Amino acid sequence: MLRITGGKVYDPANGIDGVVKDICVSDGRVVTDTHAEGGRTIDARGLIVFPGGVDAHTHVAGAALNFARGLTPENMRRGHPFVHSRELRAGLGGVTPTTFATGYMYAGMGWTTVNEAAVPILSARHTHEELHDTPILDKSCLVLMANNEIVLDLLEAGEIERATHVVAWLIWAAKAYGVKAVNPGGVAAWKWGKDAKILSAPIEGYKTLTPATIIAGLAKIVDELRLPHPVHLHCNNLGIPGNVSTTLETLRILDGHRAHLAHLQFHAYGGDDWGSLRSEAAALAEYFNAHPNLTTDAGAMLFGETVTITADGPLEYMLHQLSGRKWGNVDVENETGCGIVPHAYKPNKLVNAVQWAVGLELLLLINDPWRVFLTTDHPNGACFWRYPEIIRLLMDVEFRKEQIKLLPEKAQKRIVLADVDRQYTLSEIAIISSAGPARALGLSQKGHLGVGADADIALYEERPESGILFEFPRYVIKGGDVVVEDGAVRNVRNGRQFVVRPAFDHQIEDYLRPLFQKVYTMSFDNYPVEVERLHQPDIKPCG
Numbered sequence: 001m002l003r004i005t006g007g008k009v010y011d012p013a014n015g016i017d018g019v020v021k022d023i024c025v026s027d028g029r030v031v032t033d034t035h036a037e038g039g040r041t042i043d044a045r046g047l048i049v050f051p052g053g054v055d056a057h058t059h060v061a062g063a064a065l066n067f068a069r070g071l072t073p074e075n076m077r078r079g080h081p082f083v084h085s086r087e088l089r090a091g092l093g094g095v096t097p098t099t100f101a102t103g104y105m106y107a108g109m110g111w112t113t114v115n116e117a118a119v120p121i122l123s124a125r126h127t128h129e130e131l132h133d134t135p136i137l138d139k140s141c142l143v144l145m146a147n148n149e150i151v152l153d154l155l156e157a158g159e160i161e162r163a164t165h166v167v168a169w170l171i172w173a174a175k176a177y178g179v180k181a182v183n184p185g186g187v188a189a190w191k192w193g194k195d196a197k198i199l200s201a202p203i204e205g206y207k208t209l210t211p212a213t214i215i216a217g218l219a220k221i222v223d224e225l226r227l228p229h230p231v232h233l234h235c236n237n238l239g240i241p242g243n244v245s246t247t248l249e250t251l252r253i254l255d256g257h258r259a260h261l262a263h264l265q266f267h268a269y270g271g272d273d274w275g276s277l278r279s280e281a282a283a284l285a286e287y288f289n290a291h292p293n294l295t296t297d298a299g300a301m302l303f304g305e306t307v308t309i310t311a312d313g314p315l316e317y318m319l320h321q322l323s324g325r326k327w328g329n330v331d332v333e334n335e336t337g338c339g340i341v342p343h344a345y346k347p348n349k350l351v352n353a354v355q356w357a358v359g360l361e362l363l364l365l366i367n368d369p370w371r372v373f374l375t376t377d378h379p380n381g382a383c384f385w386r387y388p389e390i391i392r393l394l395m396d397v398e399f400r401k402e403q404i405k406l407l408p409e410k411a412q413k414r415i416v417l418a419d420v421d422r423q424y425t426l427s428e429i430a431i432i433s434s435a436g437p438a439r440a441l442g443l444s445q446k447g448h449l450g451v452g453a454d455a456d457i458a459l460y461e462e463r464p465e466s467g468i469l470f471e472f473p474r475y476v477i478k479g480g481d482v483v484v485e486d487g488a489v490r491n492v493r494n495g496r497q498f499v500v501r502p503a504f505d506h507q508i509e510d511y512l513r514p515l516f517q518k519v520y521t522m523s524f525d526n527y528p529v530e531v532e533r534l535h536q537p538d539i540k541p542c543g
């Protein structure tokens with residue numbers, strides 16, 4: 001039994017907005033106040049009590065991360081208090097912290113669940129090992145599907161029913177939680193040095209298949225399989241001036257389906273070229289405000305050094321050409337690709353200044369906080385450990401306007417942020433950082449503090465000395481255990497792994513096996529991740 005008394009509770013999923021009340025925890029869950037004696041009591045007077053943070057879109061595990069760490073050795077000594085502690089496992093900080101450090105740093109900020117957003121099936125086994133190595137947090141992962149050539153061939157042939165069984169089989173093979181679509185068709189085309197920039201144009205190597213067919217097909221399949229999380233889409237033309245037209249066209253294709261748009265900041269640009277790039281966040285926000293079938297995460301950008309990692313191979317090649325920085329590329333057989341480029345966002349650069357504003361504009365102009373979530377597409381827009389900086393910009397309009405004045409004058413004319421006076425409330429912060437993403441992921445036991453919820457709770461000073469909220473929680477409770485106390489990780493435990501098991505016809509293996517034996521470097525029997533390999537799996541059947 002653990003009792004948290006006297007704190008001001010923010011639990012928007014249950015309509016509780018800054019009410020002083022006790023929270024009782026037993027066996028890892030929130031329970032009713034039983035007046036049971038014994039156990040620990042935390043005096044939370046002067047603290048605000050939040051459901052543990054849930055990150056809807058991050059990159060923390062897998063081969064690409066290791067590639068990025070290798071490409072940025074100069075980052076590796078960058079420290080963090082949790083990384084240099086005698087009591088904890090060794091780890092490296094920097095922009096792509098290693099597994100143990102990732103767990104400590106997320107928990108050390110009050111976040112307790114993360115969704116790893118891009119896993120190729122071929123390296124899913126490795127990803128699961130790294131996720132297991134990432135302590136404290138509960139995790140889920142999304143499997144890359146929009147450039148899988150077996151799926152694409154079926155979509156081109158119009159064999160949606162068979163494609164549905166194949167996608168279900170592949171999700172279970174990867175032990176994933178949902179479907180990610182990155183630059184549909186563009187990553188497959190990249191194997192011939194091409195991209196897929198026009199949604200209605202056939203993809204290189206195909207006769208009739210277009211990005212539009214893939215987007216519509218995957219959205220339908222994910223709905224059909226009744227996955228808890230809708231198709232999670234990284235649109236075509238990420239990062240390109242004028243890409244808002246592609247994004248809006250994509251949204252129209254998704255009409256009638258549930259969908260989650262990833263890191264929308266990178267898809268909200270107007271202009272014809274780099275010199276005329278401007279924000280189109282207002283147009284996208286207007287579309288979102290009128291379409292409740294959609295959710296998104298901000299993919300906000302902050303100035304500074306980072307490293308970009310994405311399955312969007314052609315984009316990374318372009319970024320490498322533009323910036324002259326180091327570039328890594330991996331083609332993942334028949335499934336996907338991956339590119340990595342270290343990058344620095346600078347406030348005096350017009351493009352970066354606009355990007356900085358666009359992320360904030362989306363968070364402020366999309367009216368419903370239940371449908372736009374706090375992310376930086378870690379580490380692409382910025383590292384996850386910088387979330388408190390974004391929260392401050394959302395909550396303090398005066399501070400935000402001071403920062404806007406520091407941008408180049410030219411950039412200030414390309415954005416609308418200076419005209420936005422909205423300030424986030426604490427309750428709205430709890431929604432975009434926890435309750436909203438938990439709901440969009442279909443994790444009903446996360447993101448709230450009602451009876452039966454997982455006891456993942458973060459307690460912060462209501463008035464921290466630094467003036468910056470959410471930087472260092474006073475306590476973090478994960479599954480009922482106090483894991484962080486007074487700025488130090490005190491208790492390291494392993495989290496669970498959320499996996500879905502969609503229904504499929506087992507005869508689909510008769511179709512897949514000969515294809516695999518013909519085209520893959522790995523044999524069919526070795527391909528699926530064994531369920532025994534997962535540590536503490538939480539398997540949700542669906543379909």
Ligand SMILES: [Zn+2]
Binds near residue numbers: 058117118263380
């Ligand atoms: Zn991402």
